[in-house]
Amino acid sequence: MNFSSKLIEKAVDAFATLPGIGRKTALRLVLHLLKQDKTVTEQFSTALVAMREGIRECTQCHNLADEDLCQICADTRRDRRLLCVVETIRDLMAIEDTGQYRGLYHLLGGIISPIEGIGPADLNIDSLVERVQAGDVQEVIMAISPTIEGETTVYYLAKKLQPTGVQLSSIARGVSFGGDLEYADEITLGRSIVARTPYGQ
């Protein structure tokens, strides 16, 4: 593309470095900003820089946080006896959006993946064990993706946590609500028959 302006070219290049944004979309965004008042671009930039400069890791659960503790850990109304272990902040947010969980979280920061060279030492596992050993937690809910790496991670966590005597659980797996049985994959459907629950529960 020929921009006939170095300033526009640099701004388009900047947008185009973001994932999923090509140069055509980037140009559309730049032209949009040009149509708006200057303060719009200033506020946009300020919000991004403030976010990038200000954000830190929650010292307790490794969630992204504005203060030393994230809003969830700092919320005294949440049930400190429940600890949900997730891979990333996306999974945490997906669970939060359900509005069904009122306990705390622990972010591993990934899962054990020998192929990608991620071992237990690269994840927030020691701090999880320490939190459980501290005594408040009664149940650790493992909300980890049911992949080979995920199952390996769950197995490793279980071995690490069993000595503490804490109750371990895993999120329920089965056919989706609203999902047609015929479209459920074989493994999910097979396991949902084996792990059937009594009617009424």
Place this chain on the structure above:
Amino acid sequence: MNFSSKLIEKAVDAFATLPGIGRKTALRLVLHLLKQDKTVTEQFSTALVAMREGIRECTQCHNLADEDLCQICADTRRDRRLLCVVETIRDLMAIEDTGQYRGLYHLLGGIISPIEGIGPADLNIDSLVERVQAGDVQEVIMAISPTIEGETTVYYLAKKLQPTGVQLSSIARGVSFGGDLEYADEITLGRSIVARTPYGQ
């Protein structure tokens, strides 16, 4: 969405004000910036603010420019006898990308549209007439969309420019190169038969 961080929420909101970017995409962009070094976000913001602060309108053709004259108007190798009239910078860039045109441009800034309340006085028409009257221009090529508003604008421009004696032309219309005849719309196909060109031209 529950971000458990005001800083992230504000950054997501900022991205989500941009056209075509929803809150899920905005979150993906924010998490991407968080994974990068702080300098990436700083450079991104700096490029946008520099662009928004520094950009101005070319005093000659109304294109976006870094200096008083845009790169095209300032380029002495371009043919000053040809003037291509376009609606917006997008159309200018589309023509520049073809690499087939070496003249100058004039951006109207839109087209006459009574429905949207845009009259001739809202467009850069007076400055176009002045440029033509100044004498260097020998041909004005109208590259305006073939819509009702576009045709109205072309008609108005022709009436304004005819007294100057400048040669007027319009970009060729017809069936696309590589386009199947059966998929061409009726109006385009009909006009392309009426306005057929001698073989070999």
